[in-house]
Amino acid sequence: MSTPPQPRVLVQHDPGGVPVPLVFDSPHSGTDYPADFGCVAPMPILRTGEDTHIDDLFGAAPAHGAVLIAALFPRSYIDVNRDELDIDPTLLAGAWPGELRPGEKTRLGMGLIRRLAQPGVPMYDRKLPVAEIQARIDTYYRPYHATLRAAIDRTHERFGGVWHLNCHSMGAVGSAMTADGPKRRPDFVLGDRDGTTCGTEFTATVFQWLKGRGYQVTINDPYKGVELVRRYSNPSAGRHSLQVEINRALYMDETTREPNAGYTKLKSETTALIGHLAGWVRGRTA
């Protein structure tokens, strides 16, 4: 008898050097498409939802004393950066037991479980049984959140403060499914939900460092951050979460999803940013 394959949920890399109160997470870089996905959207379109390579671009975090957590499953299967109840009732084959909270992301077709892979491209040709969605929540969503929460709590307990960088990428140009519409995006977008998920000095430090390297950077425009910066942050208690979105044109070919000529340079820049932040947080907790 063979054992069924274990779901590949996430990897956690603990600090390899002297620990600092920094936690990085990459929730959307997973590329292991589960066998029970049952999705009809073509793979090249499905993959446009991935933040491919973001886990690798921040791969130096543990060597600088930080925790790095990365999802292995794709964001299109279940999106950990959504409220657990941001579910589109029109996707369901049966009645959801209890309350649902479909919001703006669901309206755009990209709630917890996507309805659209891209504008006009449906994810499914079927209704999804409630038990199928519950299994994705139990097997992938909740373990990811439990792992991130534990890392943030443990770091906060040890240092009395924690700085969490929630790492993403964005297409070079928006679409009808995104808040900004079809226009060219900046190099980096920082999101602190209008100054509510971290102290302004954290956002300012990352902003100024990136500007100093010559990048075009905006704050909360068009991305403010969603569930992962909202849920565990509490700046007045020393718990700071900031979202960073990197323009994919800086490091990959958006058609083949392979690294482009800018990859090595960008990785050395993200590595230098990690080093800068490690020094910065050390100074704030010493």
Ligand SMILES: [Zn+2]
């Ligand atoms: Zn993302």
